[in-house]
Amino acid sequence: MDMDFTQQDLSFRDEVRSFIETALPKDLKQKASLGGAYTADETKRWHHILYERGWAAPHWPQEHGGTGWDVTQRFIFGEEMVRANAPSLSPFGLGMVGPLLIQYGSDEQKSRFLPKILSGEEQWCQGYSEPNAGSDLASLQLRADKDGDEYVLNGQKTWTSAAQHADWIFVLCRTDSSGKKQEGITFLLADIKNTPGIDVKPFLTLGGTPAFCDTYFTDARVPQSNRVGPEGAGWGIAKALLGHERTGIGGIGSSARWLERIKRIAAETPVGRETLLDDPAFRRRIARLQMRHRALSMANYRTLAAASRGEAPGPESSILKLVGSELGQEITELAMDSLGQGAQSWFEAPAGTIPEHTRELQSEFCYARAFTVYGGSNEIQRNIISKNILGLPTR
Amino acid sequence: MNFELSKEQEMIVASVTSFVKEESPLERFRKLRDTGAGWDQGVWQQMGDYGWLGIAFPEDVGGIGGTFVDMALILEQLGRHLVPEPYIASVVLAGGLVDRLGSHDQRHAHLPSMIEGKASLAFAFSERQSRYNLSDCLTTATSTDPGGYRLDGEKLWVLNGEAADTLVVLARTAGEQLDEEGLSLFVVPGDAPGVSRTAIQGMDGHRTAHVELDGVELGADSLLGEAGGAITAVEWAVDRAAAAACAEGQGQLSELLSRTVEFLKEREQFGLKIGSFQALQHRAADMFAEVELCKGTMILAAIKADSEDPDVRAPEISAAKLQLSDGGWFVQENALQLHGGVGITDEQDVGLFFKRLRVLNSLFGDADYHVDRFQRSKAF
Numbered sequence: 001m002d003m004d005f006t007q008q009d010l011s012f013r014d015e016v017r018s019f020i021e022t023a024l025p026k027d028l029k030q031k032a033s034l035g036g037a038y039t040a041d042e043t044k045r046w047h048h049i050l051y052e053r054g055w056a057a058p059h060w061p062q063e064h065g066g067t068g069w070d071v072t073q074r075f076i077f078g079e080e081m082v083r084a085n086a087p088s089l090s091p092f093g094l095g096m097v098g099p100l101l102i103q104y105g106s107d108e109q110k111s112r113f114l115p116k117i118l119s120g121e122e123q124w125c126q127g128y129s130e131p132n133a134g135s136d137l138a139s140l141q142l143r144a145d146k147d148g149d150e151y152v153l154n155g156q157k158t159w160t161s162a163a164q165h166a167d168w169i170f171v172l173c174r175t176d177s178s179g180k181k182q183e184g185i186t187f188l189l190a191d192i193k194n195t196p197g198i199d200v201k202p203f204l205t206l207g208g209t210p211a212f213c214d215t216y217f218t219d220a221r222v223p224q225s226n227r228v229g230p231e232g233a234g235w236g237i238a239k240a241l242l243g244h245e246r247t248g249i250g251g252i253g254s255s256a257r258w259l260e261r262i263k264r265i266a267a268e269t270p271v272g273r274e275t276l277l278d279d280p281a282f283r284r285r286i287a288r289l290q291m292r293h294r295a296l297s298m299a300n301y302r303t304l305a306a307a308s309r310g311e312a313p314g315p316e317s318s319i320l321k322l323v324g325s326e327l328g329q330e331i332t333e334l335a336m337d338s339l340g341q342g343a344q345s346w347f348e349a350p351a352g353t354i355p356e357h358t359r360e361l362q363s364e365f366c367y368a369r370a371f372t373v374y375g376g377s378n379e380i381q382r383n384i385i386s387k388n389i390l391g392l393p394t395r
Numbered sequence: 396m397n398f399e400l401s402k403e404q405e406m407i408v409a410s411v412t413s414f415v416k417e418e419s420p421l422e423r424f425r426k427l428r429d430t431g432a433g434w435d436q437g438v439w440q441q442m443g444d445y446g447w448l449g450i451a452f453p454e455d456v457g458g459i460g461g462t463f464v465d466m467a468l469i470l471e472q473l474g475r476h477l478v479p480e481p482y483i484a485s486v487v488l489a490g491g492l493v494d495r496l497g498s499h500d501q502r503h504a505h506l507p508s509m510i511e512g513k514a515s516l517a518f519a520f521s522e523r524q525s526r527y528n529l530s531d532c533l534t535t536a537t538s539t540d541p542g543g544y545r546l547d548g549e550k551l552w553v554l555n556g557e558a559a560d561t562l563v564v565l566a567r568t569a570g571e572q573l574d575e576e577g578l579s580l581f582v583v584p585g586d587a588p589g590v591s592r593t594a595i596q597g598m599d600g601h602r603t604a605h606v607e608l609d610g611v612e613l614g615a616d617s618l619l620g621e622a623g624g625a626i627t628a629v630e631w632a633v634d635r636a637a638a639a640a641c642a643e644g645q646g647q648l649s650e651l652l653s654r655t656v657e658f659l660k661e662r663e664q665f666g667l668k669i670g671s672f673q674a675l676q677h678r679a680a681d682m683f684a685e686v687e688l689c690k691g692t693m694i695l696a697a698i699k700a701d702s703e704d705p706d707v708r709a710p711e712i713s714a715a716k717l718q719l720s721d722g723g724w725f726v727q728e729n730a731l732q733l734h735g736g737v738g739i740t741d742e743q744d745v746g747l748f749f750k751r752l753r754v755l756n757s758l759f760g761d762a763d764y765h766v767d768r769f770q771r772s773k774a775f
Contacts, residue, residue: 287770291714298691305398319684386676390656393671
């Protein structure tokens with residue numbers, strides 16, 4: 001047993017580190033040093049830079065533009081991106097529909113969509129949840145009726161993150177209501193910008209930002225050639241992807257950044273003649289979360305080590321989501337506490353009254369409430385653990 | 396990065412597992428907790444014969460030359476079956492110090508017999524007022540002619556302190572009560588004139604001793620390491636003991652989880668297996684998460700426990716000890732809660748694990764101590 005990287009891994013790390021150092025544009029670096037709340041356009045710019053270097057999709061097979069790195073190298077790459085506080089690329093194309101198309105898409109679909117996902121030219125969003133299909137996703141009702149060589153879509157999706165920036169949406173729709181609810185679901189790709197009858201309406205979240213959208217479908221026509229897999233096979237395809245999503249949403253990198261940021265804020269926050277960072281009680285609260293973060297990272301390393309032996313991420317990966325999301329929330333709670341009475345100030349606080357660039361902190365604090373809800377709520381994760389791992393009986 | 400066991404390690408785990416199952420069922424622990432030393436000389440010697448006591452010692456004193464991780468793997472299995480023999484006290488703490496600081500003669504006088512399981516050791520460092528501060532020491536070692544020492548003072552919570560053949564004692568040769576400088580270690584025969592030992596039975600069934608040192612006359616050859624410079628080695632040894640406690644505790648936590656899950660699958664109320672109730676399922680799921688987190692931090696602490704550099708070693712050990720105390724406590728309390736009324740009976744075994752884990756939480760720095768140490772470290 002060891003925690004060591006090989007000499008080869010270490011020189012790879014140096015290569016990645018110096019690339020990021022030179023390639024991250026100056027204005028983004030400035031943002032990075034302040035915590036990095038990037039806009040969709042800024043993230044897209046960074047995507048393009050990585051694409052030019054051939055590093056946009058390290059986890060894809062090489063024939064589709066992947067890097068051919070092993071698991072450890074991919075891990076190092078991820079760690080270095082976090083370390084530099086570079087923008088994290090939108091997961092919907094590269095992390096979700098891309099791998100899904102590689103596995104289930106037709107040759108035409110692969111050559112039509114994958115290159116533009118890779119380059120970032122086309123951005124994607126995910127159309128799964130509906131007003132009446134949340135944790136019970138299989139009860140979704142968005143109808144897709146066949147008409148000639150098209151499907152006609154009617155219904156509504158919600159929680160479609162970043163739909164207002166997206167060019168395409170992947171949707172789960174109902175093509176059959178006669179049998180088991182899981183069986184009549186079909187996976188479609190729709191041009192969200194140019195299809196008449198698709199309307200995207202961003203709505204405000206608690207944090208005052210339009211993080212999510214409602215997406216309405218009214219007689220929206222999607223060619224049958226945009227169906228992935230056979231009709232009725234959508235549920236199986238989506239489930240494979242959800243398993244993948246759980247491994248990526250522990251938020252370990254983001255939590256590490258926030259902990260560092262809290263220390264910076266505390267160091268800038270006067271308390272009497274000292275700063276908040278000199279207060280032993282506050283330091284202990286940071287320390288506790290930092291130590292919990294180490295425990296979570298170790299769980300991640302163990303998952304990674306299993307993956308590098310070629311083992312698929314098991315249901316154990318559920319603890320990453322479960323623990324990581326709760327830790328992420330606690331960290332934003334501590335960040336709020338760091339502001340003291342300044343925690344009440346919203347976006348337009350006069351300069352100098354609260355530490356610079358912490359104005360979006362309340363927003364992050366509010367948004368963090370979603371960590372334990374999305375990607376399969378934490379209660380669903382506990383169901384998975386108790387049934388699939390512990391083997392507890394169902395009713 | 397690799398968390399796979401080597402072939403040799405797999406063999407060690409397999410042999411410890413089969414040994415503890417056959418030779419050390421919980422009934423043995425139940426018998427021993429109420430009698431004498433609380434552990435069995437014959438089993439200690441068997442452990443020596445198998446090479447488990449010497450796994451991490453060099454070959455010149457009869458050891459096998461393994462790593463701390465090897466030792467942690469053994470401790471995890473011993474913990475699973477509540478094996479009461481004084482592994483941490485004798486092998487990790489006192490044995491570690493004698494090996495690290497001892498002269499050729501001292502090492503050869505005390506280690507081979509311990510490694511063979513013919514003798515046991517103890518490390519006397521805590522005092523009434525010291526709590527977890529290793530520099531807080533009122534016990535004095537005064538120089539005598541010609542070149543000897545006289546020990547005076549009192550030590551508390553000395554693990555295996557009554558049964559040990561030899562004690563390693565922390566005493567002050569210079570400086571004030573809280574000074575890091577001026578601390579020294581001495582090798583003291585358990586039956587030396589002036590040493591009196593009173594056994595205290597612990598809530599976990601283990602024994603600690605109250606050791607009084609009243610004008611204990613020692614020769615110059617009893618000094619272990621440099622006079623006045625013991626603190627670095629003491630911190631190292633107690634850190635390793637904390638990592639060892641995490642390893643032992645890991646075995647107990649795994650056992651508590653699996654026993655609880657089995658209980659949930661069998662117990663029926665309202666005409667249903669209680670494991671089908673979501674409120675209980677979710678607790679069990681959270682217990683699983685905490686046990687997994689403990690496992691990761693325990694492994695990392697064991698890997699780093701061999702480091703001489705406190706900046707490398709201490710933060711990981713503190714993180715592991717915190718996880719054992721906090722996450723482990725969650726598992727302990729819920730194991731009892733989910734067992735319902737039977738969980739608080741002495742007859743049900745889960746309570747035995749509960750009490751041992753609670754004692755481990757209080758040894759070698761509790762959660763607050765380790766959080767505080769972490770916030771003062773470079774890792775913060």
